[in-house]
Amino acid sequence: xxxxxxxxxxxxxxxxxxxxxxxxxxxxxxxxxxxxxxxxxxxxxxxxxxxxxxxxxxxxxxxxxxxxxxxxxxxxxxxxxxxxxxxxxxxxxxxxxxxxxxxxxxxxxxxxxxxxxxxxxxxxxxxxxxxxxxxxxxxxxxxxxxxxxxxxxxxxxxxxxxxxxxxxxxxxxxxxxxxxxxxxxxxxxxxxxxxxxxxxxxxxxxxxxxxxxxxxxxxxxxxxxxxxxxxxxxxxxxxxxxxxxxxxxxxxxxxxxxxxxxxxxxxxxxxxxxxx
Amino acid sequence: xxxxxxxxxxxxxxxxxxxxxxxxxxxxxxxxxxxxxxxxxxxxxxxxxxxxxxxxxxxxxxxxxxxxxxxxxxxxxxxxxxxxxxxxxxxxxxxxxxxxxxxxxxxxxxxxxxxxxxxxxxxxxxxxxxxxxxxxxxxxxxxxxxxxxxxxxxxxxxxxxxxxxxxxxxxxxxxxxxxxxxxxxxxxxxxxxxxxxxxxxxxxxxxxxxxxxxxxxxxxxxxxxxxxxxxxxxxxxxxxxxxxxxxxxxxxxxxxxxxxxxxxxxxxxxxxxxxxxxxxxxxxxxxxxxxxxxxxxxxxxxxxxxxxxxxxxxxxxxxxxxxxxxxxxxxxxxxxxxxxxxxxxxxxxxxxxxxxxxxxxxxxxxxxxxxxxxxxxxxxxxxxxxxxxxxxxxxxxxxxxxxxxxxxxxxxxxxxxxxxxxxxxxxxxxxxxxxxxxxxxxxxxxxxxxxxxxxxxxxxxxxxxxxxxxxxxxxxxxxxxxxxxxxxxx
Numbered sequence: 001x002x003x004x005x006x007x008x009x010x011x012x013x014x015x016x017x018x019x020x021x022x023x024x025x026x027x028x029x030x031x032x033x034x035x036x037x038x039x040x041x042x043x044x045x046x047x048x049x050x051x052x053x054x055x056x057x058x059x060x061x062x063x064x065x066x067x068x069x070x071x072x073x074x075x076x077x078x079x080x081x082x083x084x085x086x087x088x089x090x091x092x093x094x095x096x097x098x099x100x101x102x103x104x105x106x107x108x109x110x111x112x113x114x115x116x117x118x119x120x121x122x123x124x125x126x127x128x129x130x131x132x133x134x135x136x137x138x139x140x141x142x143x144x145x146x147x148x149x150x151x152x153x154x155x156x157x158x159x160x161x162x163x164x165x166x167x168x169x170x171x172x173x174x175x176x177x178x179x180x181x182x183x184x185x186x187x188x189x190x191x192x193x194x195x196x197x198x199x200x201x202x203x204x205x206x207x208x209x210x211x212x213x214x215x216x217x218x219x220x221x222x223x224x225x226x227x228x229x230x231x232x233x234x235x236x237x238x239x240x241x242x243x244x245x246x247x248x249x250x251x252x253x254x255x256x257x258x259x260x261x262x263x264x265x266x267x268x269x270x271x272x273x274x275x276x
Numbered sequence: 277x278x279x280x281x282x283x284x285x286x287x288x289x290x291x292x293x294x295x296x297x298x299x300x301x302x303x304x305x306x307x308x309x310x311x312x313x314x315x316x317x318x319x320x321x322x323x324x325x326x327x328x329x330x331x332x333x334x335x336x337x338x339x340x341x342x343x344x345x346x347x348x349x350x351x352x353x354x355x356x357x358x359x360x361x362x363x364x365x366x367x368x369x370x371x372x373x374x375x376x377x378x379x380x381x382x383x384x385x386x387x388x389x390x391x392x393x394x395x396x397x398x399x400x401x402x403x404x405x406x407x408x409x410x411x412x413x414x415x416x417x418x419x420x421x422x423x424x425x426x427x428x429x430x431x432x433x434x435x436x437x438x439x440x441x442x443x444x445x446x447x448x449x450x451x452x453x454x455x456x457x458x459x460x461x462x463x464x465x466x467x468x469x470x471x472x473x474x475x476x477x478x479x480x481x482x483x484x485x486x487x488x489x490x491x492x493x494x495x496x497x498x499x500x501x502x503x504x505x506x507x508x509x510x511x512x513x514x515x516x517x518x519x520x521x522x523x524x525x526x527x528x529x530x531x532x533x534x535x536x537x538x539x540x541x542x543x544x545x546x547x548x549x550x551x552x553x554x555x556x557x558x559x560x561x562x563x564x565x566x567x568x569x570x571x572x573x574x575x576x577x578x579x580x581x582x583x584x585x586x587x588x589x590x591x592x593x594x595x596x597x598x599x600x601x602x603x604x605x606x607x608x609x610x611x612x613x614x615x616x617x618x619x620x621x622x623x624x625x626x627x628x629x630x631x632x633x634x635x636x637x638x639x640x641x642x643x644x645x646x647x648x649x650x651x652x653x654x655x656x657x658x659x660x661x662x663x664x665x666x667x668x669x670x671x672x673x674x675x676x677x678x679x680x681x682x683x684x685x686x687x688x689x690x691x692x693x694x695x696x697x698x699x700x701x702x703x704x705x706x707x708x709x710x711x712x713x714x715x716x717x718x719x720x721x722x723x724x725x726x727x728x729x730x731x732x733x734x735x736x737x738x739x740x741x742x743x744x745x746x747x748x749x750x751x752x753x754x755x756x757x758x759x760x761x762x763x764x765x766x
Binding site: 125127128129131135142231234235236237239244245247259266267268269270271273 | 414430431433525528529530532533535536537544546701716720725726727728729730731732735737739740741742743745746747748749750752755756757765
């Protein structure tokens with residue numbers, strides 16, 4: 001943290017969880033200090049369940065927005081993030097790499113903002129079935145997506161996983177990097193000012209071992225991105241995921257790809273007879 | 277003129293009996309015992325265990341097949357692994373030609389395959405003849421064309437095959453499910469070890485013969501027979517890179533759990549409890565046909581069957597009246613009879629499962645309707661059944677019955693229909709019947725299901741992706757999307 005100048009006593013920020021569009025302390029009242037200085041909320045199993053419930057409530061509204069509107073909101077998030085560039089660069093260590101990382105995060109938001117209204121054209125289509133039927137396939141969001149953010153890069157890594165899930169119309173519950181949670185928690189402030197409907201994105205900090213098993217086993221979570229998991233954690237997640245046939249998303253880190261958007265989506269095919 | 281003199285009431289009462297129209301079986305040769313198809317030929321198994329596969333309509337043993345053991349499965353996987361080297365590197369246009377050949381041979385031997393399918397599985401010959409076999413041939417033809425066009429399927433990516441695919445298929449559409457599994461896998465350059473269902477192995481073993489006839493390179497397709505244990509050996513074999521399973525949600529979850537941490541790619545096509553929704557403006561006679569096709573097609577042994585009928589309250593009475601009359605005209609009996617609508621239940625175990633769930637429906641308070649229906653003395657049979665007065669909490673409204681049993685519920689508003697339709701852990705298919713176009717699209721948007729049939733039901737096509745939301749599984753079969761589970765996009 002920067003030293004206050006001129007003996008000024010600065011007004012510090014209380015870091016909070018972001019659940020259902022609100023900044024809240026952990027219901028458990030617990031906090032941890034990942035680097036010995038700032039108190040960070042240590043989210044509980046109950047916080048996780050609250051976040052999943054908010055996300056579930058937000059899915060249909062978000063998925064029901066027009067694709068263009070979702071694109072505009074993701075783009076707005078890019079604007080907000082870019083506007084707070086200095087703050088994020090400082091959080092990330094004020095190095096050249098920090099600048100690059102903020103650039104990467106902004107770029108990911110802009111890139112996926114542009115995909116919202118093109119995806120169905122590239123990934124979906126009409127199917128020439130052998131019979132008098134009109135038949136088409138469209139991608140739809142899978143629903144509630146759990147995202148285990150990579151420990152590093154703490155900002156860009158998360159944005160690169162969250163943006164594609166949001167792009168497709170899902171609501172997300174994010175587990176922030178345990179040892180570097182501040183960029184993720186600050187990103188929640190960006191999301192909160194981007195016209196993203198409440199509950200569409202939820203961010204939890206805390207201990208991975210306290211949160212991950214419950215996220216992986218939650219019966220109302222449709223998919224989980226294990227980007228930040230160790231191989232052992234991936235195995236445990238995959239076992240727990242079977243309880244409700246959760247989709248476990250394992251994509252290479254750092255990749256920007258429409259195939260990552262569709263990893264969080266279902267293909268729906270509709271048939272209708274053709275006749276007079 | 278004699279008819280014209282009859283009293284109109286007599287005319288209304290007269291019934292027409294169908295003369296038997298049995299499909300002949302003399303052109304079909306079923307071996308007494310079968311081995312396993314490994315490395316391009318039928319081989320003598322390591323396993324000494326055999327079990328009979330029976331005709332569920334007569335309870336007669338058709339043949340004896342092997343319960344493949346660990347050594348057999350290992351041998352099959354090794355053959356597939358060895359074949360992968362050359363098959364995946366072969367010019368894609370050559371791969372395509374083998375698939376085209378297979379498709380053509382399926383067409384040429386259609387009658388033989390249809391009869392075997394009906395004898396081994398109990399489904400009406402008109403269904404195996406007009407649905408299963410033509411669709412299986414079409415599936416190979418469709419994916420044959422993809423084999424040398426994969427670069428066009430996934431923009432900006434280089435598609436690469438995965439290796440050996442271990443595939444386990446169900447007994448409801450044996451050859452068609454085989455086609456859904458093998459055609460895209462081979463087109464993408466993989467090799468396969470396929471295990472057909474315990475009760476319906478014969479069409480897969482006939483397919484082995486077709487592979488030989490097509491001179492498919494040895495080891496590209498391997499077929500091992502057996503039950504759940506053999507299936508488990510196939511999917512957990514360390515040299516299997518990709519697992520594709522179609523079957524119950526219960527077994528699908530076991531497989532998903534057993535593959536945790538292995539890095540194997542997985543697709544699951546599991547159970548369903550589809551809602552078939554009829555609005556008050558739907559053409560009732562068409563809807564009745566759609567409902568019947570939705571749940572009584574293939575004795576209801578269909579994962580995407582329309583097993584929950586949701587009727588708008590205002591038309592429930594007339595619709596049910598028509599439906600009950602229609603049920604009375606369904607012909608149940610010898611599956612080899614070309615007039616048969618409802619064949620035999622696939623196995624004794626399945627019959628007992630259906631009986632148990634129907635019993636639970638009665639006990640929980642639903643009202644049972646079954647038309648007068650004489651069941652043959654031998655074999656496994658269940659009459660077309662309809663339950664009214666069903667609550668959403670009843671087992672017959674929640675659990676997949678996989679039999680000719682329909683649960684009828686009612687609704688008042690479109691929103692209520694959506695709510696009830698989606699009130700299930702499954703999400704495979706859904707149906708909607710209405711004359712209003714905008715409502716069709718509104719409903720289709722809201723139904724959490726991979727396939728939505730509007731003013732139709734149970735239609736399938738190789739170009740049309742099929743697969744579930746939620747606990748009905750993940751991945752798609754059919755269409756361009758059906759290639760993706762068998763490719764690595766580099």
